[in-house]
Amino acid sequence: MVDGSARISQDPEPRKNNRVHPVLKLLYKKRWAYYFIAPATILFCIFTVIPVIRSFILAFQEFRLMGNVWVGLENFKYVLTDPVFHRAMRNTAFYTVVMVPQGVLKALILASILRNLPEAVQTFFRGAYYLPGVASAVVISMVWKWIYDPNFGLFNFILGTFGFGPYPWLTSPKTSLTSIMLMGILTAPGYYIILYLAAMKKIPRELYEVADIDGATPFAKWWNVTLPLLKPTTLYITITSIIGSFQIFTSAYVMTQGGPGYSTMTVVYLIYNTAFRDFEFGLASAQAIVLAAIIVFISVYNFRVFSTDVQY
Amino acid sequence: MRRACWVLVLVLLIGSLAVSFGSIGAASKWTGTIQVWDFPRPAAAEEWELQAFKEFEELHPGVKIEYTKLTWAGGNEKLDVSVAAGQPPDICGSGLRLPYILQGALEPIDDFLTAEDLKDFHEETLNAVKLNGKYWAWPWYNTLYVMYLNADLFNERGVPLPENGEWTWDEFLSAMQKLTFDRDGDGKIDVYGFGFTFQPTYLQPFGFIYAEGGRVLDIDKNEFILDSPEAVVGIQRLCDMVWKHKCALPGAGGLTTTDVNNAFLNTRSIAAFVDTTGIISSFEAHNEKVEKGEIEGEKINLVTAQYPRGKNGQPIAAGPGVGSWAVFKQKDDAKREVVMELAKFITRGEGQKEVVPLIGVFPSCKSAGNVWAGNKNLEHIVPAVEYAVYPPMHPNWNKIDEKIMRELQLAVLNEKTIDAALKEAKRQIERLLEY
Structure with missing residues (x-):
């Protein structure tokens, strides 16, 4: 057996173009493609990659205006022993555990109902459900803050006409987080409905025809045909909504400022306070890295568990 | 005559020397x-x-x-x-x-x-x-907090406005109780006397705590002293306004300062609240817009007052800085x-x-x-300026403030006793006091 190096050494006069590395050759051959992706890549590096690296470095430093100081793992030690971070993490995890399954289920059910409606009606509902997603989260939170007002809010007014209340929706630590969650629960997940509808349209009609021949009920078709074939979409929606839920900020910021007490303190709101109120950018970076690590772990776990028999 | 000439020459000489020395001095300046x-x-x-x-x-x-x-x-x-x-x-x-x-x-x-x-x-x-x-x-x-009163509500309830903006705690409490009422007879309170909240960075209610001598930190000893009896009296008074006397807007502790401002200016559901003097101009702008018909609503008949005084009878003021x-x-x-x-x-x-x-x-x-002599809203606040208390100059003040406020929120919401809230606040800020 003769290996490649022996073959090269046996070649008395290697050809000139052999000196060019194959990778370089490939790069040259596809150079126009690289020219086209270069601007986006450069911008991505400047505005995403470099800040992420910088933030990672900052997590091991104490931010000082006159020059940062290396503190090793001190910021991470502080984060992991900080009771406020623990509380924020518990709140965020509770929010995620409730909001993600209900959001996915709600989108799936609504999309399944819409799918059987005429195209015009579908279009109307797609728009109607998607519209709240276009509105600013701040505006929506402010409207809900008024709805929840303990003295003059819509909810307490309605409940009052039936002799109930008034309830301290946002002003009691016992109900504030669930009230924020209720806002999310009562809002239609328009974007996810559209994703599900698009995925449902891609399911071949023949599969339903075969099920009809076998005498399957509508629920059996939905359970045995639709649901399994929507698995890639469900996985995508689950992972993106987990990431979104872990990053909950606006409603806590606008509606409760993390209170009363720490009852609605979320991890991202805590990071925001640490960075922009306390100017502790090193500590804030460490908090962000811990959050990112948790999100990555959960996403990878989900991907592994749910993507075993996913067809793409 | 000759002597006079000599004197003149001498004076001119000394004068020119002084000027030149002066100019040397000025030139040495940057x-x-x-x-x-x-x-x-x-x-x-x-x-x-x-x-x-x-x-x-x-x-x-x-x-x-x-x-x-x-x-x-x-x-x-x-x-x-x-x-x-x-x-x-x-x-x-x-x-x-x-x-x-x-x-x-x-x-x-x-x-x-x-x-x-x-x-x-x-x-x-x-x-x-x-x-x-x-x-x-x-x-x-100095930026100070003052108490804003809705004079129309005071008149409606026949409650006298504090003379020269001065009142004791008892007078203040009595006024707030009279100003809490059910206007439409549906058994539900429509107007509360006072509105406040504990929110990090907003120290409006602290004038009540300072009134009897309470302070947050002893900056020289680097100690937490909000649990002193003087301070607890003030906190207790605020909690009592909500729970015992029921003359403060419910939910204090869960509200934001915007909610309280809104209750005063827009829904007119509180008769008094505390904020900085800077917002007087926004009230004036509101009245002007109403007058010109640019916005719907009613003009607000505004009067300011000091915080209620403590037992020592001295005026007290609090300020954000x-x-x-x-x-x-x-x-x-x-x-x-x-x-x-x-x-x-x-x-x-x-x-x-x-x-x-x-x-x-x-x-x-x-x-x-x-500087405010003759100004109907600010003249009577001036005597309190020299008694004003500002946030302590502590490097970790932002964090200390947040921890205290969040515990006081729970106390004023009756989720914790004042004692438990202050003990927890003290425990949490212990490591923040070191720097």
């Missing part, structure tokens, strides 16, 4: 450009500042002032970046930040403060710019002297007399006198 930054002020106050810079330039030939107006939106970041880059301005209005002191970016002003200056500035005002035994900025004005001019680190001793002179020139008592009313605040020094 000349060049001073970078001045400041945050936006009302237009008239900005005009006053520009005029003051011009006057300073005329008094100091060879010194030029370059003025940069920061924005409220990005000014802090600009200042931070400039300090981080080692290119801060020479002097900045509202530029006093604890991190700047701790990281050596600011000049202490002690060597330039005369005994007269120390006597002239209000003691609490000076304490608001003092850290580790040194003063770090030239106090310019002191407006000041901070001088950044200077390499050149001669320039430092001129920049300090400029800071002193801007913040001098005579100047405060003119500019402080334009900003809508209170002078930081006694020599400025009562």
